[in-house]
Each structure stands twice: as C-alpha cells, then as structure tokens.
Amino acid sequence: MDAAASKMIMFLHIDMDSARVLCAEMIDTLHLIWEDKGSYALLQGKQAHIDAFELWVKGFFKQGVILGECLESIALERLTAQNLTLATAESCTGGLLSYRFTRIAGASSVFVGGITSYANVIKERILGVAHDDLRDFGAVSEPVVGQMLRGVLKQCGADIAIASSGVAGPSGGSVQKPVGSVFLGVQAAGKPPMIEQHFFATNNLNLASKHHPIDYTQTTISYHLTAREYIQLEASTKALEMLIKYLNTM
Template structure:
C-alpha cells in the first residue's frame, strides 16, 4: 500500500514578520486546505497543494520571498546566479555570519573571506575605517558600517559585502543604543551601501526572538543615535552545550541559546535577508 506523505515547503519572508505574512496568506491557505507552522524564522506550509501555494506566493511577494530548505543555501545559489563573490566584515557577530556561509558545500565558489574586525584598531588598520568616525559616531553606527563595507570590497576585491556592528550584551548598551542594537549593511561594488538599524529583543532559551527595525526594508535606513563609548563591541562566542553543533540559521528547537547568542543569531539572519533582498 502506498503511504500518503504530505507535501511541505519552507518559506522565508524578507520584508515582514511572520504574523503579518500569515494574515496576507490566510485566505489562500484555507482555499488550498494547507496548514501553516512557524519554524524559527520561516513558515512551513504543509498539504497536498503546497506547490500551488508556492507559485501563488512567488507571484504575490516576488523578490520579497524565498522558498527552500535553508536560507544560506538559497543565498549561495543566488550569488552564483548573479556572478557575485561575497566578503564579510563582522564586529558583534564575531565570525558567525561567515561561518553560516562556509559550512555549506559549494560556498568556496562565491565566498572570498571575512574579517572579524572586533577591535576598533582592526577596523581602522585592516578595513580603513576613519578614526574620526569612530570618535564621533562610535563603532555601532551607520557611518562606521558604511566604511566597513567599502573597505571590505576594496581589500577583498569582492562583488558584494556584508557588515555587522552592534551591542550583543549583556553590557555595553546605552540609552541611545541599548543592548540588541545592531547596524547591518550590504553593498554591491560601485553602488551605494544599504544599511539598516535593528533593535533585537532576545528570546532566552531558543533562537528566533523578536525584532524591531528602524526602517527595515528601505535603503540607507539606519539612524545614528549620537556618539557612544569608543570601546569595541562585546566579543562574540558560540557556546557548544553538551557537544552540540552550532546550528544553521534554522536551528534545532532543542538547542538553547543565551540572550547574547540569540542577538547574534538574529543579526546573521537579517544580514542574509538583506543580501537576498538586494541582489
């Protein structure tokens, strides 16, 4: 007897939260007799007519939606299609963003390398960030992330760059830039940078916390909130509890993150979202 296995697809919405996406999709889900389940940053659509939903969603949301098993592999495939090579500059994410690309087979075709520019000295010496910008705006700022992007493109000869700088906590925040504030940028060579400011709210005990964005989804939407401490971002580390592997951007629910790690995780998620929205 042939077993009836329900079809399913994984959907990533790049410009909206999942609650809003569900409202827009609800009528079509009912018509096609499909179920919607949330898995970290994606929606799992289950049912025999899941493929029909995918075609409908791609027509409605166009480049604001991606469908696949994990967002990193989708990004690597998109980079290959566009003929772009990527390099990264990371501060608060401490190399985690680069890791999520390089853990995938085939990443070497599009990923050139990355700099963990954790200390301000490294931002200046390796990436060419201006010391006056660090003095006036602080490491966690749109101005500095823009210079990190341009420096990365120049040093690596990359077609596109991603950069992160923020306050992962638990300390180091201020009234203007509280813990969870992260500036995320991407730039295609010879084009203007696109930088967004996020205020991540960690969900302790599991990945996939909340996020508030200052104008997310629009170009150059980050807002500088005044000067801050000149100290570098808090160092990023990943905890391997009980020998567990560091998860992909769609980690197992059983893995437990600290609030700090969850902010780092969310920043990487949004950085790849930003890349996919703009290439």
C-alpha cells in the same frame, strides 16, 4: 509514513500578507502550516505536500518566488544566479555570518571570505575605518558600518558585502545604544549601501528554556541560547534578509 519537513519561502514582488491570501487555498488543501516571519514565511508539513506546494507556487508566481532550506541557501542561490561573489565584515556577529554561508556545500563558488574586525584597531588597519569616526560616532554606527562595507569590498575583491556592528552584551550598552542595538549593511561594489539600525530586545525572553534552532528550521544547528547568542543570531538572520532584499533590487 511521510516524514515532516520544512521550507522557507520569499516573494519578490508582493507583501507576505497578500502572498498568504493567494496561497491560502493550496495551503489548506495540503494541510501545511504557514508561519509568517516578516519578510519570509516558514512552511511546515509532510514532505510530499511541501513538494506539491513548491511545484504549484513556482508555476503560479514564476520567477517571483524563492524557496530554500534556509535564508543562507536562498542568498547563495540568488548570488549564483546573478554571478556575484560575496564577502563579510563582522564585528558583533563574530564570524557567524561567514559560518552560516560556509556550512553549506558549494558556498566556495560564491563566498570569497570574511574579516572579523572585532577590535577597533582591526577596523582601522584592515578595513580602513577612520579613527575620527570611531571616536566621534562609535563602532556601532552607520558611518562605521559604511566604511566596513567599502573596506571589505576592497580587501576581498568581492562584488557584494555585508557588515555588522552592534552591542551583543551583557555589558557595553548605553542609553543611546543599549544592549541589542545593531547596525547592519549591504553594498555592491560601485553602488550605494543599504544600512539599517535594528534593536533585538531580550528582556522578556525565556531563552534558557528554549531549544532555539538557528534560522528557525529543523535542518540546521540548534542549541540553548544565551541573551548574547540570541542577539548575534537575530542580527545575522536580519543581515541575510537584507542581503536577499538588496539582491532583488539589482
């Protein structure tokens, strides 16, 4: 009996709704489940059917489609294809981004290292974040994430970097920046950064009862999440999406 399998799929030049329409007939023919995740979709079904769909979709969309086991494997594939190296500067994600890359065999050809600048003093001393900006804007801010990106690019000598700073909770939030507020950034050396603010709400989530798979695939680590872990996981996932989006503009 053919085993169940899953795969992530991203489209470079069209939105996911349009992609779903174009793929609908083949998805129905192969009895696949298409779960829309926003900037990508999760395909689930029999391994042979997913293999057949992958062959068809690559033939139809050519270089405009990317498939992989998880977001980090897709990102590594894109970085390798573009001959780029990567570094991370993490605060609220606490090294999770670095882990998600380094758990994949062969990541060393792309990933050069990361700096977990959890304390502000490390942001200042190692990454060169201005003390005045930390005081005036706070660690969870666009100016600080921008400087974290520049700092880690300089310290690690990488071609591209991703950075995170946020309020993972359960304490530390404010009216302006409640728990779940996160700034994420991506930047290539010598180019403008992409910095976004996100909010990951946990108010109505029954996390304790969920066996939540990291990156939503059946091939990766899963565990029972606390609200704090959920925010860290969602932040790292969004950062990977941003990285892939940024790479597609280069």
